[in-house]
Amino acid sequence: MDKVRGYVSTVISYIVLTAYALLSLYPFLWMVSSALKSNREVLSSQSLIPQELHFDVIVNTWNQLNFFKYFTNSVIISVLAVGGIVLVYSMAGFGFAKTRFVGRNLLFIAFLGVMFVPGVTVLVPLVQLLRALGMIGRDATQVATYTGLIMPIINGAGPLSIFLFRNYFSTLPGELHDAARVDGSSNWGIYFRIFLPLATPVIATVGILNFIGTWNAYIWPSIVLNNPDWFTLPLKLKDLDLQIVVQWNVRMAGSLITVIPVILVFLFLQRYYIRGLTAGAIRG
Amino acid sequence: MAQAEMRTISSPAVRKRRKTLLQVLKDNSGFLFVLPAVIIFLVFGLYTVIYSIVLSFFRWNGFGKFSILPFACDPPACQFAGLDNFAQFLYKEPTLSQFFWQALEHNAIMAVFVTLGTIVVALPLAIALNRAARGQAAYRIIIMLPMVTAGIAIYYVWTFIYQPDGLLNSVLGTLGLNLLQAKQGWLGQADRALFSLIIVMIWGAVPMATILYLAGLQTIDRELYEAAKMDGASAWRLLWNITWPLLFPVTVVIVITSINSVLQGYEMVYLMTYGGPAAHTEVVGLQIFKYGFGDQRQLGMASAMSWVLFALVFVVALLNMRIFRSQTEA
Amino acid sequence: MTTPRRALSKLSVCALLPLVVAACATPAAPAPQATTAPQQEATAAPAEQSSAGVELTMWTWKVFHVPGLEAIAKNFEAETGIKVKVSAFNPDEVYRTKITTSAQSGDLPDVLSYWSGGQWELAATDQLLELTDVVDPDWKANFMAGTYDKVSVMPQDRYDSCQKDPKCTFKNINVGQSFSVPYLAGQAFFVFGNKELMKEEIGNPEKAPATAEEWLDMMKTIKEKTQKPGLVTGVQNPDVLHYWLFNPLLMASCGVETYDKIYNGTDTFSNECAVKVLNWMDDIAKNDLWTPDILQTNIDPADVAFSQGKAAFDIGGTYTLGFLIAQGMSPDNILSFAIPPLEGSKYEKLEIGASPLIDAMVTKNSKHQKEALEFIKFLTTPEQMTVFARATGDLPAVKVPADPDKVGAVMVGLLNAFSDKSPFNDSKAEILDAPGKVLKVGLQQFITKETTTDELVKKIDDANKAAWEERGGPKQ
Missing domain, CATH: 1.10.3720.10 (MetI-like)
Structure with missing residues (x-):
């Protein structure tokens, strides 16, 4: 009896999963299929299977995008931003979880509160700030401009990252800390040699979330970047709209090309990712 | 032990203060881990938050100058509005x-x-x-x-x-x-x-x-x-x-x-x-x-x-x- | 630790950029107050050096204009040796924000594209080179009627209403001042009919309806006989019903004087001539003459639906015809006519004119104002705008030859339909934000069957009254 019940519920599980997997996948498949259709077919047919395959659209779009150049720019920005986020906020998370100082809890709550600060109206003051720091404008170098682009992104990632790192580090047993202390390690030694290497899962979590966000960012980079040579992929993507009429197949092909690197990063990191969330978000 | 030591020193006051200061710093050294995050926020976050709060009391069309440090709000593009912005969309303007x-x-x-x-x-x-x-x-x-x-x-x-x-x-x-x-x-x-x-x-x-x-x-x-x-x-x-x-x-x-x-x-x-x-x-x-x-x-x-x-x-x-x-x- | 470094980098920037002191500056140096309008620029620019080797930048928010503008830039370079780099930032909202932030950081391009009529706020904060006496009669002669004169030069009525409005931000701009020239225009009062549907159901496919009532009857007949809905257009965009259908009908029905009075707050929407228009639009919805998903149909999908024979009529803009043909519709199957006025309208036929959409302007933070000015002059010559028209399929604000070999047959059709005597050229109506929004939502509510003409009239009138009161009283 119990066995039957178990069997039935397993079957139901698979039905639920398959149904939802289709729902998850459908829009993505639609995007892929549209990239292979003619524009007229995109607008007139609901079928996922193109009547006629137009691989030339993807090839042309790829060439038009000058993919590697802008891909490199996007990689530089995303990697630096994610690197900065992981370094700065893993330290902060460790500080909040495993060390003691005056006003620790208050500061932590203050950081969390910043999470809800609205984003729209801060663009103007940010640009004024970057201007004062020499990080924006026609005379700013690429290094300075990218710094100006990345630092606010790092700042914006603060609250959630600190939250995840702190919670993760608090789940690690106190004995680790004590043992190292007995060995005469300073807090810094403990952080770098013991805690950071243990934090792979949460690094993957914070990394992937922010990689997706930074990679897809559109408004902020279009504000900061003036020199087309420094553009990121999403900024370059808009240059595909060269005709008065939107070419949906070209747009979809461009989106597909842009999203593939993210999917690869995601596939690579997802294994760690889940463990990171388990530890980071659950045991609050 | 520390206390005993202090009593024997000629200028205990100075010594005491320095020692406890050092101790305080050491006790709070964990703050150094949080410091980079705090600095980034102070540089790239705080100004924008304050700016955005102050701006909500002004009427500004985005051109000309509105800045906090140094303060600038040049009419007619920018005017002080008090609570009018809030009043407008909360109840005043139908x-x-x-x-x-x-x-x-x-x-x-x-x-x-x-x-x-x-x-x-x-x-x-x-x-x-x-x-x-x-x-x-x-x-x-x-x-x-x-x-x-x-x-x-x-x-x-x-x-x-x-x-x-x-x-x-x-x-x-x-x-x-x-x-x-x-x-x-x-x-x-x-x-x-x-x-x-x-x-x-x-x-x-x-x-x-x-x-x-x-x-x-x-x-x-x-x-x-x-x-x-x-x-x-x-x-x-x-x-x-x-x-x-x-x-x-x-x-x-x-x-x-x-x-x-x-x-x-x-x-x-x-x-x-x-x-x-x-x-x-x-x-x-x-x-x-x-x-x-x-x-x-x-x-x-x-x-x-x-x-x-x-x-x-x-x-x-x-x-x-x-x-x-x-x-x-x- | 960071403070000194920050100060240092700030210092070095300031040292490098003597021109942009404003933000570096210590206590003083707020941006120059623009209480008196700027008078003397351009020609006063430093020493007459050779312009060759100069590189200008130009921004727009229309990505598909870039190839056309680049083609002109290439011609310009061949003639003067001055390079022009064109960049696009879209959508509109991002472009506006980009301009706001760039004005803050002193990074505006040499040549800026901006919404026609929106340039006053930029000019009022001293961002733009004044062109008042620079645009001479020869240059002025290039522009189509109702473009430069109407929107690029500060008109008396706009000045008056600004002076009255406590919130107006360009009080320092005087009548007759000018800071920009238009290069793109548009107009959208055309109806396209599917001849095949018209032929079978109402006999004569070549006969355009003379009145709106007749047009409505045509739609009803076609719907009864074929089950095909009568009308499609990009209703999801809230501006479409308002500007493409309501305004032309209102203008024809009331005449320009009453039209202006209604919008400017000295007459009301309860005027019989306006009520008639609202009732007619409500009738379209009541008789289910819109395509079923009209409220989620945007401009392009509407044209696609029409080209596939899913509706008998389509209301379109400047480039609709080109789009329909690109969708595979035969030009022989399309009947085009101007929106027909209601019976008993003030005008029996509505003359259509071009209205300016995009202006070009030279910014004050340009280091090459002379060259930039030279470029916008070059840009707005008929020869170069012909190049633009052909490359983009969009309508220039400059008179271009109606020659199919040069600009294409579709464009020629458009150009020939324009009249210099359009009442819109004389209109001084200002459509304020709040009543505009109430109207747009209300027109959609006819389709969702959530409002009646009476209710809507009351709502717009209340909103319009409140909005003008706020601005110091109706515009006389």
Whole structure:
């Protein structure tokens, strides 16, 4: 009896999963299929299977995008931003979880509160700030401009990252800390040699979330970047709209090309990712 | 020991102060770990927050100068408005305030239904995923995919799904549910549009929530279930008495992030309905976006509205935490 | 630790950029107050050096204009040796924000594209080079009627209403001042009919309806006989019903004087001539003559639906015809006519004119104002705008030859349909934000069957009254 019940519920599980997997996948498949259709077919047919395959659209779009150049720019920005986020906020998370100082809890709550600060109206003051720091404008170098682009992104990632790192580090047993202390390690030694290497899962979590966000960012980079040579992929993507009429197949092909690197990063990191969330978000 | 030592020294006062200062510094050295984050916030965050608060008391069209350090507000592009920005959309200007409250009502409906919907879909999905020994990794990846692909292109795909001859109506037709079809398109009918947007939001939020729940489920001790089964508890009882309470912390995280993203989000509405049909999907985030970036150029108004929204999100988040705390203590 | 470094980098920037002191500056140096309008620039620019080797930048928010503008830039370079780099930032909202932030950081391009009529706020904060006496009669002669004169030069009525409005931000701009020249225009009062549907159901496919009532009857007949809905257009965009259908009908029905009075708050929407228009639009909805999903149909999908024979009529803009043909519709199957006025309208036929959409302007933070000015002059010559028209299929604000070999047959059709005597050229109506929004939502509410003409009239009038009160009283 119990066995039957178990069997039935397993079957139901698979039905639920398959149904939802289709729902998850459908829009993505639609995007892929549209990239292979003619524009007229995109607008007139609901079928996922193109009547006629137009691989030339993807090839042309790829060439038009000058993919590697802008891909490199996007990689530089995303990697630096994610690197900065992981370094700065893993330290902060460790500080909040495993060390003691005056006003620790208050500061932590203050950081969390910043999470809800609205984003729209801060663009103007940010640009004024970057201007004062020499990080924006026609005379700013690429290094300075990218710094100006990345630092606010790092700042914006603060609250959630600190939250995840702190919670993760608090789940690690106190004995680790004590043992190292007995060995005469300073807090810094403990952080770098013991805690950071243990934090792979949460690094993957914070990394992937922010990689997706930074990679897809559109408004902020279009504000900061003036020199087309420094553009990121999403900024370059808009240059595909060269005709008065939107070419949906070209747009979809461009989106597909842009999203593939993210999917690869995601596939690579997802294994760690889940463990990171388990530890980071659950045991609050 | 330290005290004894101090008494023997000739100028104990100086010595004492230096020593304790050193000690204080050492005791608080953990702060150094937090320092980079604090510095980044002070440089790149604080000014913008203050600026945005101050701006909400001014009328400014975005040209000319408005800055805090040094303070500058050059008329006529910039004028001091006091509380007028807030008054305008809260009650004073009949049209503006009517649209604001209507938008807020839509936001509230969205927040409630997106949050509930996300939980109702994600939890069974996570339980199913947890059961599926074979193929779990593959299903997990596919279910998480919208997290990565969700973006402008995907919103457009949904508009195609919602057309009168789109996927949704076809599926309903095949199932014989013609009554449920939206003959004028799911985004075109006053009574369906908001609901249709909510579905897309749930679709976008489910992957993250599912993974959070799955992670939570994997930490629950199997023995708890075995013991309860011995006592003859039904599956429903197991869910209600063991799974749900133990996953409650996860639910709180989901609720807070969901409400925050619903109240602040506007991209989806911007791309899919632009607030239509006949303002039935107007949301506050979109209004802020239009005031801040649109042709009306009222950045002070946009700021004021943002801060009202901030206050709301903050209060709701606090209430959640409070409920959470009382639940876990009980 | 960071403070000195920050100060240092700030210092070095300031040292490098003597021109942009404003933000570096210590206590003083707020941006120059623009209480008196700027008078003397351009020609006063430093020493007459050779312009060759100079590189200008130009921004727009229309990505599909870039190839056309680049083609002109290439011609310009061949003639003067001055390079022009064209960049696009879209959508509109991002472009506006980009301009706001760039004005803050002193990074505006040499040549800026901006919405026609929106340039005053930029000019009022001293961002733009004044062109008042620079645009001489020869240059002025290039522009189509109702473009430069109407929107690029500050008109008396706009000045007066600004002076009255406590919130107006360009009080320092005087009548007759000018800071920009238009290069793109548009107009959208055309109806396209599917001849095949018209032929079978109403006999004569070549007969355009003379009145709106007749047009409505045509739609009804076609709907009865074929089950095909009568009308499609991009209603999801809230501006479409308002500007493409309501305004032309209102203008014809009331005449320009009453039209202006209604919008400017000295007459009301309860005027019989306006009520008639609202009733007619409500009738379209009541008779279910719109395509079923009209409220989620945007401009492009509407044209696609029409080209596929899903509706008998389509209301379109400047480039609709080109789009329909690109969708595979035969030009022989399309009947085009101007929106027909209601019976008993003030005008029996509505003359259509071009209205300016995009202006080009030279920014003050340009280091090459002379060259930039030279470029916008070059840009707005008929020869170069012909190049633009052919490359983009969009309508220039400059008179281009109606020659199919040069600009294409579709464009020629448009050009020939324009009249210099359009009442819109004389209109001084200002459509304020709040009542505009109420109207747009209300027109959609006819389709969702949530409002009636009476209710809507009351709502717009209340909103319009409140909005004008706020601005110091109706515009006389």
